[in-house]
Amino acid sequence: MKYTVALAAAEEGGCTVRCLELPAAISEGDTKEEAREKIKEAIELVPEVTQEQARILGEGTTVDVVTPLLQAPLVTLE
Structure with missing residues (x-):
């Protein structure tokens, strides 16, 4: 799977992403x-x-993954 990331110059040097x-x-x-x-x-x-x-939330709490009905194409910015 591909993800879109945003890179920015950090004030103290280097990059944040x-x-x-x-x-x-x-x-x-x-x-x-x-x-x-x-x-x-x-x-x-x-x-x-x-x-x-x-x-941490306690018993009875579950986490699941769902797929949206509409899947828009990802745009990756360089």
Whole structure:
């Protein structure tokens, strides 16, 4: 699956990067290349973190994945 990420120069140097489809996935790196690698890790961790948050909410809370009825094509900005 492909995700769209937004890279921006950080004030203190380096780059910040976030996944537009998964707002919880945010990272940074000293270079654009490093930031791109780190956001991949952050994207992979989102389901794990979501499951942990559900456990914190308590018994009876479940987390599921749904597929929207309308699937628009993703546009990746370089």
